[in-house]
Amino acid sequence: MIETILFFVLAATSLAGAITVIAARNPVHSAMGLLGTLFSLAVIYVVNLAHLVAAVQVIVYAGAVMTLFLFVIMLIGVDKAEERDETLPYQRQLVIGLAVITCGLAIALATGSGFRWTPAAPAAAQAPNGTIENVAEPLFGEWLLAFEATALLLTIAAAGAIALAYFRRGAPEEVAE
Amino acid sequence: MMTLAQLGSDVSWMAIAPELVLALGAALVLLIDVQFKPKTGGSLAWTTGFVLAAAFGFALAQWLRLADIPISERFPFGRMVIVDGTGLLARFVLLVVTGLAVATGWRLFERLGRRRAEALALILLSAAGFQLMAVSVHLVMMFMGLEVGSIALYVLAGITRERADSDEAAMKYFLLGSVASAVFIYGVALTFAGTGSLNILEQNQFLTQNILLAPGVLLVGLALCIIGLTFKVSAAPFHAWAPDVYQGAPAGLVGYMAAAAKVGAFIALWRLVDLGFPTMRASWAPVVAGIAALSMVVGAVLAAVQSDVRRMLAYSGVAHAGFILTGLLSGIDGIRGVWFYLAVYTLQLVGAFGVVAAVTGASTSRSAISDFAGLGRRQPVLAVVFSTLLLGMAGLPLTSGFIAKFGVFQDAWQAGFEWLVIVAVLASVIAFFFYLRVIVTMFMEEPSGDDHASVGVVARWVLALVAIVTVVLGILPAPLLELAGDAVAR
Numbered sequence: 309m310i311e312t313i314l315f316f317v318l319a320a321t322s323l324a325g326a327i328t329v330i331a332a333r334n335p336v337h338s339a340m341g342l343l344g345t346l347f348s349l350a351v352i353y354v355v356n357l358a359h360l361v362a363a364v365q366v367i368v369y370a371g372a373v374m375t376l377f378l379f380v381i382m383l384i385g386v387d388k389a390e391e392r393d394e395t396l397p398y399q400r401q402l403v404i405g406l407a408v409i410t411c412g413l414a415i416a417l418a419t420g421s422g423f424r425w426t427p428a429a430p431a432a433a434q435a436p437n438g439t440i441e442n443v444a445e446p447l448f449g450e451w452l453l454a455f456e457a458t459a460l461l462l463t464i465a466a467a468g469a470i471a472l473a474y475f476r477r478g479a480p481e482e483v484a485e
Numbered sequence: 486m487m488t489l490a491q492l493g494s495d496v497s498w499m500a501i502a503p504e505l506v507l508a509l510g511a512a513l514v515l516l517i518d519v520q521f522k523p524k525t526g527g528s529l530a531w532t533t534g535f536v537l538a539a540a541f542g543f544a545l546a547q548w549l550r551l552a553d554i555p556i557s558e559r560f561p562f563g564r565m566v567i568v569d570g571t572g573l574l575a576r577f578v579l580l581v582v583t584g585l586a587v588a589t590g591w592r593l594f595e596r597l598g599r600r601r602a603e604a605l606a607l608i609l610l611s612a613a614g615f616q617l618m619a620v621s622v623h624l625v626m627m628f629m630g631l632e633v634g635s636i637a638l639y640v641l642a643g644i645t646r647e648r649a650d651s652d653e654a655a656m657k658y659f660l661l662g663s664v665a666s667a668v669f670i671y672g673v674a675l676t677f678a679g680t681g682s683l684n685i686l687e688q689n690q691f692l693t694q695n696i697l698l699a700p701g702v703l704l705v706g707l708a709l710c711i712i713g714l715t716f717k718v719s720a721a722p723f724h725a726w727a728p729d730v731y732q733g734a735p736a737g738l739v740g741y742m743a744a745a746a747k748v749g750a751f752i753a754l755w756r757l758v759d760l761g762f763p764t765m766r767a768s769w770a771p772v773v774a775g776i777a778a779l780s781m782v783v784g785a786v787l788a789a790v791q792s793d794v795r796r797m798l799a800y801s802g803v804a805h806a807g808f809i810l811t812g813l814l815s816g817i818d819g820i821r822g823v824w825f826y827l828a829v830y831t832l833q834l835v836g837a838f839g840v841v842a843a844v845t846g847a848s849t850s851r852s853a854i855s856d857f858a859g860l861g862r863r864q865p866v867l868a869v870v871f872s873t874l875l876l877g878m879a880g881l882p883l884t885s886g887f888i889a890k891f892g893v894f895q896d897a898w899q900a901g902f903e904w905l906v907i908v909a910v911l912a913s914v915i916a917f918f919f920y921l922r923v924i925v926t927m928f929m930e931e932p933s934g935d936d937h938a939s940v941g942v943v944a945r946w947v948l949a950l951v952a953i954v955t956v957v958l959g960i961l962p963a964p965l966l967e968l969a970g971d972a973v974a975r
Binding site for chain 2: 457
């Protein structure tokens with residue numbers, strides 16, 4: 309039941325993020341929308357017990373790829389006419405207040421009597437979901453060829469980027485034949 | 486727990502040797518360019534030729550000992566790919582097409598300067614991708630092959646990026662192609678949801694052993710897969726990209742782009758519907774027949790009103806996609822006719838675009854039919870070659886195109902699609918008109934303006950050879966038909 313509710317909520321947020329990506333006028337908002345989509349998908353993976361995929365999703369996509377996106381957007385230059393004024397009043401104070409409350413709750417939880425750091429589960433004979441072995445075995449066994457084929461894709465990406473972007477001068481001239 | 490030895494047990498490098506050679510060859514071409522910085526393309530041309538020949542040799546070696554390969558070694562890499570005659574024939578055709586494209590479009594590579602190494606590497610890699618696609622019996626592997634092949638083609642479409650229309654073609658191809666790929670992979674996910682497997686053979690096994698009472702998800706998935714693949718072969722109503730891309734991309738590469746994608750996608754489509762879902766024939770056959778009929782009509786009618794040779798060839802390609810799809814309708818037996826058609830048509834396509842590149846310039850976009858006026862007087866050899874190829878595409882008796890059309894129509898008729906064959910014959914008649922229009926322009930009209938046509942020695946011989954093959958296969962089709970039949974039997 310909880311999975312179903314989670315799915316619908318997350319599907320809605322990921323769709324909302326995807327719509328933001330194409331509908332937002334400001335590229336930074338688009339990037340943030342994409343971030344929302346990626347995070348929602350990560351939680352969907354968690355719901356499906358694919359913890360490693362979720363972690364990879366957060367680290368690689370929401371982390372590295374999004375940083376790259378933002379870098380590119382910033383380098384190209386965000387819309388200069390962007391509103392710099394804060395339209396929401398007291399949002400700084402609100403954020404600081406929320407941060408204090410969150411930190412206080414965390415400290416109260418950590419020092420309170422009911423909370424102890426317990427090791428998750430005793431080392432089981434069966435590896436839990438999403439460990440390195442469980443990912444590596446199919447990846448380099450059953451899926452070896454598909455995995456290797458991505459190498460071709462990367463080569464194409466490198467060669468294609470150079471062919472399209474690097475040789476600006478010395479362009480092919482269609483000489484009058 | 487799987488040990489390393491078990492992991493490696495079904496790795497068979499020989500099974501994918503041609504693709505390995507192509508990938509290594511692409512790297513070699515790039516490295517030669519970086520290390521020696523050759524001023525002219527001679528060394529790269531020889532390297533490319535050698536790589537293609539080596540890949541062909543490996544495929545041939547596998548073909549010769551195919552009968553000795555036991556069934557247990559036919560599905561290496563965890564049943565991702567299959568070792569069979571069809572896959573090997575796909576490699577033969579793709580490698581020949583690649584070689585022809587490089588030979589006829591060589592003037593484009595000369596113009597590209599330092600970029601020619603990247604262009605050659607991309608061609609080799611895309612050939613490897615479409616070959617993988619044609620030998621895969623696993624939907625994810627098929628998708629990987631499709632992407633490797635297509636993404637290289639997107640770049641090649643825009644390789645003369647200083648021209649706005651080349652950029653436009655690349656962008657259009659990339660965006661629409663990506664959507665088609667997304668549609669395909671979504672279909673793959675749904676077929677997985679419906680059958681619990683991504684392997685085409687296992688899906689077939691599942692469907693023969695179980696009766697699905699509510700196959701809705703599976704049907705949607707199959708439909709999306711078919712849409713994704715028919716987009717790649719530019720069948721109507723998924724053909725809108727083809728004319729713009731063929732017109733905007735550099736002439737020297739269009740033939741390869743069109744031919745390679747068609748070989749890969751048609752064989753993948755055949756594997757999907759005829760190997761994976763023969764049990765659901767009643768569901769997909771009307772859809773494929775509808776796409777085929779629409780393609781033939783739309784392609785033939787729209788080709789007739791074009792004033793640009795490349796747009797005309799693009800729309801005629803839509804019609805040809807329809808003709809080939811009629812061959813797919815007759816099940817496993819139809820593959821022989823499909824093969825003959827594919828082999829013959831892709832040769833003619835590459836040859837025809839080779840002529841277009843020679844007449845209007847290898848890196849240009851746009852080739853108005855009026856540019857061909859009086860070609861019969863200016864360049865009699867080119868004009869005769871082009872006429873032969875066009876008549877072959879039209880399906881004139883005594884050319885290979887006639888045998889090809891006859892084969893797929895016969896198969897479709899026997900499979901009970903009489904109405905489709907009637908539509909196909911009518912479309913062929915319309916097609917005659919626009920092919921003849923170009924021929925008439927070449928021989929009956931006065932040359933207008935300057936003579937731009939020039940063609941290298943190698944390209945001239947290669948083009949003549951393609952034209953001769955078109956006629957010879959029209960008179961003596963038996964060897965290629967036997968080869969295609971052999972491929973099915975093995």
